[in-house]
Amino acid sequence: MTSCAITGTGVFTPRESITxxxxxxxxxxxxxxxxxxxxAAIAAGEMAAKDPSxxxxxxxxxxxxxxxxxxxxxxxxxxxxxxxxxxxSDDEPSIMAEMALAACxxxxxxxxxxxxxxxxxxxAASNHERPYPAIxxxxxxxxxxxxxxxxxxxxxxSATFGMQAxxxxxxAGSVRCALVVNPxxxxxxxxxxxxxxxxxxxxxxxxxxxxxxxxxxxxxxxIHSTRCATQFSNNIRNNNGFLRRAHDQMQxxxxxxxxxxxxxxxxxxxxxxxxxxxxxLEDAGVSADSLRRLWLHQAxxxxxxxxxxxxxxxxxxPHEQPNIxxxxxxxxxxxxxxxxxKYSADLEPGxxxxxxxxxxxxxxxxxxxxxxx
Ligand code: COA
Numbered sequence: 001m002t003s004c005a006i007t008g009t010g011v012f013t014p015r016e017s018i019t020x021x022x023x024x025x026x027x028x029x030x031x032x033x034x035x036x037x038x039x040a041a042i043a044a045g046e047m048a049a050k051d052p053s054x055x056x057x058x059x060x061x062x063x064x065x066x067x068x069x070x071x072x073x074x075x076x077x078x079x080x081x082x083x084x085x086x087x088x089s090d091d092e093p094s095i096m097a098e099m100a101l102a103a104c105x106x107x108x109x110x111x112x113x114x115x116x117x118x119x120x121x122x123x124a125a126s127n128h129e130r131p132y133p134a135i136x137x138x139x140x141x142x143x144x145x146x147x148x149x150x151x152x153x154x155x156x157x158s159a160t161f162g163m164q165a166x167x168x169x170x171x172a173g174s175v176r177c178a179l180v181v182n183p184x185x186x187x188x189x190x191x192x193x194x195x196x197x198x199x200x201x202x203x204x205x206x207x208x209x210x211x212x213x214x215x216x217x218x219x220x221x222x223i224h225s226t227r228c229a230t231q232f233s234n235n236i237r238n239n240n241g242f243l244r245r246a247h248d249q250m251q252x253x254x255x256x257x258x259x260x261x262x263x264x265x266x267x268x269x270x271x272x273x274x275x276x277x278x279x280x281l282e283d284a285g286v287s288a289d290s291l292r293r294l295w296l297h298q299a300x301x302x303x304x305x306x307x308x309x310x311x312x313x314x315x316x317x318p319h320e321q322p323n324i325x326x327x328x329x330x331x332x333x334x335x336x337x338x339x340x341x342k343y344s345a346d347l348e349p350g351x352x353x354x355x356x357x358x359x360x361x362x363x364x365x366x367x368x369x370x371x372x373x
Contacts (some may be wrong), residue, residue, distance in 0.1 A: 004167040005213035005220040006369065008113070009341035010106025012099050012183075012205040013328075016072040020055040020065060020199065027053045027198055029078035034193075051195060058199040063301025067202030067329035069187045070095065081192045085185070096129045096183040096205075097138045103207035104143060104179050111209040112217035113177060118209075119147025120169060120178040124162030126155040126332040126360070127189050131242060139181060147175065155236070156297055156359020157228070158182060158333035159206065163355075163367050164226035166210045176215070181207040184332045189238055191257040200299075201258070202329035206337035213372065221344070221369040224352075227280040228365045235261040235268065236360035269358055270303060274310035276364045277356055281311075284368055286352060288312050291320075293343070293353035298325035298335030307356075319343075333357060347371040 031050035041047040058064055069075055071083035088094060093101075100123065108115060121143070123136035128151050136149035154161040159182045166178035186201030213222050239255040281288055288311050296304045301323060308316035322343035324335065331338065336357045347353065348371060355367040 001171050002173060003213045004170040004210055004223045005216050005372065006163075006208050006223065007211050007216045007218070007220045008107040008109070008111030008209040009337065010103040010108075010110065010207045011338050011341050012102035012106075014068040014070050014203050016070070017066050017068045018072055018075065020058045022076060023199060024053045024055050024058070026076040026078055026081075027192070027195060030081055030193060031195075033078055053195040053198065061300075062199065063323065063326055064199055064329045065326045068204060070185055070203045071187070075187060075192055083187045085188060093142060094129050094135060094138060096123070096125070096135045096185065097142055099183040099185075099205035100135070100139045100181045100207065101142055103183070103205040104139065104181055107179065107207040107209045111211070113209060113211075115143040115145050118143065118145035118177045118179050120166060120175040121145055121149035122162045122166055122178065122180045123149070123151045123183065124154070124158035124180055124333060125151075125182050125184055126153060126158055127185070127238075128153065135183070136181075145179070154230075154333075154363050154365070155361055156299070156332045156335075157357045157361065157363035157365040159208075159337050160226070160333075160355060160357045160365025160367055161228050161363070163208065163210065163223070164228050164365065167223050167226055170210055170212055176211065178210040179207055180210065181205065182334045182337060184334045186330070186332055189240070189258050191254065191259075194254075196262065197258065197260060200330050202331050204328055204331040204334045204338060206334040206341060208337060216373055219371070219373045222372045224286075224368040224370055225280070225284050226365070226367045227276065228363070229276055230361045230363045231272065233268065233362045235264045236362075266300070266303060269362060270306050272362060273307055273356065273358045273364050277307070277311050277354065277366055280366050280368065281354070286368065290352055291354055292347055292351040294321045295336045295340040295343070295353065295355045296321060297357040297359065298323060298328065298339060299330045299359070301325060332359065344371075349373065
């Protein structure tokens with residue numbers, strides 16, 4: 001069977017960023033406004049007052065220092081508290097497609113490929129701007145790619161599940177050159193008015209080119225094997241589906257944005273992911289000692305520290321398990337790919353590493369790679 005390789009990656013980083021201090025200042029101004037406007041109901045015990053957020057809490061609980069966003073002004077306006085993302089006309093490129101183009105072009109340049117050589121585009125992300133036509137088909141058209149394209153959503157595991165789908169098609173011979181692209185506009189589905197989660201997410205887009213390894217133009221990463229797993233849980237959920245308008249007149253329903261039971265996620269996902277990685281390695285005949293790098297999902301530093309320790313059986317050195325969440329926050333499916341893209345060029349031929357994402361579903365996806373070429 002044809003072997004498959006990752007031959008290029010690209011990261012589109014939005015121009016605007018928000019530090020924890022800026023975020024907390026805006027949230028606390030919003031909370032003050034809310035508490036003043038609702039003072040009578042709060043005093044009567046009919047409503048709960050909003051507690052302030054704190055930069056110290058955010059850093060200690062998550063390791064996040066800042067996040068990139070597609071629009072900073074709306075998020076930081078205490079009277080708005082969401083990004084201003086202009087609704088585009090049907091004649092304009094959609095915002096996800098625009099982000100995707102930038103990331104795809106970088107990935108193609110690294111792979112030494114032209115867009116017209118691409119015959120599969122998978123747009124894999126945790127939310128899509130519209131149900132159809134698929135964003136992936138728009139990206140295919142804007143790039144000038146051939147073949148076919150489709151969207152997929154496995155929340156935070158979209159990128160690794162997308163890689164497995166593309167790698168399987170390449171191995172089977174139905175595709176020669178695939179782009180897996182992950183435009184994550186998390187600022188659009190984050191509830192910036194909820195202090196429990198307002199610090200969690202940021203925006204970004206990543207892309208990866210996958211090809212048969214014998215077609216690689218330069219240094220690349222052989223995909224040894226991939227593994228995907230899911231297990232239903234309501235602990236990370238967003239109810240904003242296509243029946244929203246048809247079913248009720250709700251205003252401001254909290255469940256129409258990202259919601260999580262963060263503590264439960266923490267406790268339940270850690271053993272799931274550690275077991276997943278260890279059994280993937282065992283079945284691949286690879287010992288954890290021989291892994292030079294882990295590129296983990298970027299949601300929480302303590303979570304990554306725990307997983308690294310469980311997998312390697314010791315505290316990983318920082319270079320063995322690079323984190324990018326301090327700069328990007330949680331970027332859903334893109335996080336592990338940012339880490340891979342930024343921290344993989346120094347590996348030597350023969351070095352092994354593992355990309356692993358996890359999140360809503362629950363879902364876990366891992367990709368075992370070897371530096372080559
Ligand atoms: N500022 C100050 N205090 C805050 C706060 C904020 N922004 N948000 C919450 N708190 C308070 C809480 O009210 C709570 O107070 P209490 O003890 O008096 O009730 C305390 O801080 C602890 O809150 P908790 O939510 O239990 O914090 P945590 O230590 O579990 O950290 C997360 C929260 C979300 C960072 C953490 O649970 C996590 O990362 N979970 C996994 C998330 C994940 O991977 N999700 C996948 C998403 S795709």
